[in-house]
Amino acid sequence: MWQAEVRIDLDAIRDNVATLRAGTTAEIMAVVKADGYGHGMLPAARAALAGGATWLGVATLDEALTLRRAGLTVPVLAWLNAPGMPLHEGAEAGVDLNAGSLGQLGELVTAARRAQRPVRAHLKLDTGLARGGATPADWPALLEAAAKAQADGELEVVGIWSHFVYADAPGHETIDHQLAVFAEGLATAERYGIEPRYRHIANSAATLTRPDAHYDLVRPGVAIYGLCPLPGPPPVRLRPAMTARARITQTKRVPAGQGVSYGHAYHTSREATLALVPLGYGDGVPRHASNVGPVLLGDAVRTIAGRVCMDQFVLDCGDDPVAAGDVATLFGPGDHGEPTATDWADAIGTINYEIVTRFGGSRIPRVYDGSVPGSGGSDDPGSRGADGSGQV
Numbered sequence: 001m002w003q004a005e006v007r008i009d010l011d012a013i014r015d016n017v018a019t020l021r022a023g024t025t026a027e028i029m030a031v032v033k034a035d036g037y038g039h040g041m042l043p044a045a046r047a048a049l050a051g052g053a054t055w056l057g058v059a060t061l062d063e064a065l066t067l068r069r070a071g072l073t074v075p076v077l078a079w080l081n082a083p084g085m086p087l088h089e090g091a092e093a094g095v096d097l098n099a100g101s102l103g104q105l106g107e108l109v110t111a112a113r114r115a116q117r118p119v120r121a122h123l124k125l126d127t128g129l130a131r132g133g134a135t136p137a138d139w140p141a142l143l144e145a146a147a148k149a150q151a152d153g154e155l156e157v158v159g160i161w162s163h164f165v166y167a168d169a170p171g172h173e174t175i176d177h178q179l180a181v182f183a184e185g186l187a188t189a190e191r192y193g194i195e196p197r198y199r200h201i202a203n204s205a206a207t208l209t210r211p212d213a214h215y216d217l218v219r220p221g222v223a224i225y226g227l228c229p230l231p232g233p234p235p236v237r238l239r240p241a242m243t244a245r246a247r248i249t250q251t252k253r254v255p256a257g258q259g260v261s262y263g264h265a266y267h268t269s270r271e272a273t274l275a276l277v278p279l280g281y282g283d284g285v286p287r288h289a290s291n292v293g294p295v296l297l298g299d300a301v302r303t304i305a306g307r308v309c310m311d312q313f314v315l316d317c318g319d320d321p322v323a324a325g326d327v328a329t330l331f332g333p334g335d336h337g338e339p340t341a342t343d344w345a346d347a348i349g350t351i352n353y354e355i356v357t358r359f360g361g362s363r364i365p366r367v368y369d370g371s372v373p374g375s376g377g378s379d380d381p382g383s384r385g386a387d388g389s390g391q392v
């Protein structure tokens with residue numbers, strides 16, 4: 001018997017990838033960092049591969065090694081590694097690694113020597129985000145060092161890549177500008193004799209809106225989980241994969257003017273039935289959802305009454321017939337009138353990415369639905385806690 005659960009529809013992830021796949025000639029790197037945006041890294045990865053992804057993308061070496069240990073042999077790029085990380089383990093496991101500075105390139109060379117095999121490297125050009133990567137000014141020096149390491153057999157430059165500032169605002173001037181800087185960076189690389197098999201810059205938003213940015217490989221993350229990074233309806237059919245819900249643990253009648261939850265930040269306007277939902281910020285519900293988070297209970301979407309606590313929050317149900325054991329749905333695909341993660345993001349002033357990712361690693365059992373490998377098995381290393389029966 002469950003009291004709260006996060007259900008993941010792995011077929012939705014597979015189908016979302018297949019939909020993206022149908023819209024491009026590029027290969028697809030499914031981004032499964034941060035525990036697959038909260039969906040479970042390994043099941044999400046397997047579902048994405050079943051949908052036609054041929055690469056996996058993660059932030060950290062640790063995530064990449066977890067994919068390898070699970071037996072996934074497809075190319076994996078890990079792009080965020082601090083100095084001193086055991087990158088030779090990545091090299092030994094055939095993990096592709098990022099170099100966006102001379103220091104990072106040096107670490108790759110050291111790792112290659114230690115592993116006694118060339119490291120598969122992706123050189124990152126900072127085309128304007130000013131996050132990782134070499135600025136155009138520093139780019140030639142990085143290329144020169146990479147060309148030397150490649151000639152020495154320590155490095156194989158597999159990719160040149162970059163990342164967008166504002167692809168979720170189609171038409172934004174930074175997009176064309178970054179593409180121009182990227183094209184120039186590729187031309188410069190060619191002059192250094194570096195012409196990698198994979199050039200990649202497109203995240204979900206650019207995958208959905210800018211075919212001219214697809215190059216050889218696209219790196220969608222949020223879209224494979226069925227969420228759209230763009231304002232308005234998605235340009236292709238995407239199905240949200242995560243549903244978060246819980247059973248009401250208690251209901252009670254209270255008089256008008258009753259203050260509710262910590263700080264009494266909400267007061268009933270009339271006599272009402274309150275319903276207690278056993279989910280809180282310890283589970284991934286943002287505390288910022290206090291008094292604004294939308295929840296489907298019974299026939300109505302209600303707004304959280306008062307503060308979200310660590311383990312629970314309250315709904316004011318008026319005179320509606322709600323009872324302990326009823327199911328409250330925080331968000332899902334929207335099939336039954338429930339809010340979506342995007343509705344939650346809009347309500348609390350964040351992005352849908354954060355809503356689903358917060359539920360990763362929480363104590364709520366995650367249950368997998370679907371026909372792809374990794375579905376519904378409590379023996380799957382990515383599933384936890386639940387019986388995996390797929391039924392309630």
Ligand SMILES: *Cc1c(COP(=O)(O)O)cnc(C)c1O
Nearest residue numbers: 031163203204205219220221222
């Ligand atoms: C997270 C990430 C992505 C995926 O971005 P989405 O907007 O979720 O598609 C792609 N590339 C890099 C470098 C990232 O950090």
